[in-house]
Amino acid sequence: MSMGNLSRSKIIVTTRSLKVASIMSSCDSYVLKGLFYEDCLTLFTKWAFNDGDERRYPNLMRIGKKIVEKCKGVPLAVRTLGSLLFSKTDEREWILLRDNEIWRLEQSENDILPVLKLSYHYLPSHLQRCLTYLSLFPKDYLYDTDYIIQFWMAYGLLASSNQNEEWEDIGITYFKELWLRCFVQDVTDHGSFYRFKMHDLIHDLTLNLSQRECLTVNRQQMKVIEKVRHLSFSLDSPLGVPQSLKKLKRVRTIVVPPLPFSTENRSIDESFVNACILNFKYLRLLDLSYTLLEELPESIGTLKHLRYLDLSLCRRMRKIPSSICKLQSLLTLRLFGVPLIEVPESLQSLISLRFLEITTDALLLRVIQPGCWSSLQFLFLHKCDRLESIFDGMQHLTSLRRLGIRGCVRLISLPRSLKFLTKLEEINIKSCQKINLCMEVEEAEDQDLHLSLKAFSVLWSDALTDLPRLLLKGSANTLQSIQIIGCKNFEVLPEWLQNLTSLQKLEISYCRKLSSLPEGMDRLTALRLLKIKGCPTLSERCRRDGGADWPKISHVQEVEVDL
Known part of the structure; x- marks a missing residue:
């Protein structure tokens, strides 16, 4: 398909709906079949076993083959159930999954919700609750663990037997468990947080499971059940609280997510917020981000149970009321x-x-x-x-x-x-x-520092010329990652860099004045990744084939240098 010649261009429309296909298509539709059984079995084995372990458990493989047959060639179902069984070697657990009653439900060829529901039911209860709350956001939403974990905290979903473990760390553990079980996808690692999406079928599953407690408000007149606790507003018109919702007494959540494909802020006013505060006294989470709200009413201080308040990108707001100090339960x-x-x-x-x-x-x-x-x-x-x-x-x-x-x-x-x-x-x-991060200190003061930094990054700063000794040398036993990008006057890495014995990742990009690596780099035995980009002189010195600085870094497992 050549895009250079418009007469030869083609448009491919993909859909799971035959009705949509018939409306869009000007020619016969091509119906994709499921994966061949052998391919499904290979996929299942990859997710259910460590490499080669399937040969150690022939009985589990026999049971697994029956499970794969029931997935009807749908890769998402195969992958999800395979990951659910990963590291489980008790045959009884595999048999329970194979013989579960849910397989007997009437199921069309393209309907995999019962299969996904089966994998959901095998999740621990705390992960079930965390997953269903993700349904408050629209399909194809880009989630951020920093904020999703704050959501979970607001609902009191994070618990641990270790009293010294922080809630935020527990939240990351929960997220990784959902990731390993294939309930989230398109995960990108940003160091201290992750961004991710949900497959739209998994999103359908969460909507189905949470429909008695979570409601998406998309029109003014809606029939609602009194057990609803969590409201997500997606009205295109200026927002108000529909009369049918005002009778709800157990609402814990108000979310106003941004409209899909829109750069405009949502139109709500103070009357909407006042109505929420008046009617929903037990709110724990209030998200009014990306709205045109100009002022937060003083009555916000009456929400004694509020734990999460998001006013991000309310660009017309210039102040917040002093009554906010009354929100003594506020976490975020x-x-x-x-x-x-x-x-x-x-x-x-x-x-x-x-x-x-x-x-x-x-x-x-x-x-x-x-x-x-x-x-x-x-x-x-x-x-x-x-x-x-x-x-x-x-x-x-x-x-x-x-x-x-x-x-x-x-x-x-x-x-x-x-x-x-x-x-x-x-x-x-x-x-x-x-x-400027110099932060000059006395030599004795320097030696007495015992900090706990794990990651340090500076991007796009003209004033940075070298690394801040006060912070980094004091974290010699804990620092794992340093990232310096776009600092055009950064010109030297210090000799004391060799003392950072826990350093695993060092990235230097677009620092053109930096021309060499310091002595002692070979002492950084924990260093696993070194990235150098946009530093022409330094890159030349770090060439594998004869670069002057290559002997200093030849022990590093992964070296990425642009030449």
Whole structure:
């Protein structure tokens, strides 16, 4: 099919609906058959066994062949059930799956929901609940684990027998279990978080399973059952709360997801929010992101059970009410893209807050008082265009684990009080052109530092010339990843880099002044990945065939250098 010659161009339409095919088609449809049985069996074996283990368990293979036959050539069903049985060697579990009553349900050739429902029923109950809540978002939605885990936290779904394990870590474990069982797909790893999608058939499954508790509001007049607890609004017209919903007394969730394929913000006003607050007193989660809301009513402070509040990209909002300080159960507050004139002091009264994402037009951020935000684990500052310095009193954020600063173009430095944050695991700085991370310290002070950084990244900063000794050398035993991208004045890697004995990944891109690697790189025995891109002189020195610096890195398992 040549696109250069329009007369020869073709359009291929794929659909699972014969009705859609008949409407769209100008020629006979081609009906795809399922995978051949042998291919299905190969796929099943790949997901159900470790390499070669199928030969050790011939009885399981015999049972597995019967399960594969029942999947009718549908790869998603084969893969999902195979992953469900992975590492299970008890024949009784395989037989229970093979002989489950759900196979006896009337099922059309193209309907695999019963098969997927079977795999759902074999999930642990905590994963079942986590999965069904994903139905609140539309098909093809790009999920982010940072925010989905905050959702799960708001509902109290995260639990562990280990009292010292943080909720956020439990959430990542839950997500990985869903991933391994093939309930999510298109997963991309961003270091400390993941983005993913759901197959549309899995999404159909979650809608089917959650229909008694979750409701998508897509028209003003709807018949609803009183057990509904979670509402997702997808009306195209200006939003209001339909009368039929106002009788609901058990609503826990209001979500207003952005319209598909639209860059416009959703049109809601203060009356919508007031109606939600008046009628739904037990709200735990309120997501009004991407809306044209100009003001949050003072009555927001009456939502005593609210744990998650998202106002991201409400671009017309300039302030938030002081009554927000009454939300003592609030765990997550997202104010990204909300051009606040100032960060209200009342925010520091949110003693349960664990996740704060904020944008402000202020020059300075208020001093953090002792005892404030003592539970805060994630702090992200986005596009604070006028901000020149961040919070004094950072040492009081004793639980902080991740610090992200992006698009703060006037920010000059980070406070030295960061050295007291012994739980800080990640610093990510992006598009802060003026930031200088030298943070000079006395030699004795340097030696006494015991930090816990695992990941450090700086992207697109003209002021960065070398690595910050204070933060990185103090994390010599924990630092696993360093990423420096687009720092045109970055010109030297320090000799003390060799002391970072836990370093596994080092990426240097578009730092044209960096011309060589330091001595002692061969001591980085944990280093597994080295990426060098857009650094012409350095790339030449790191060539496998005779590069001057190659002996320093020849032990690294994966070296990616553009030449």
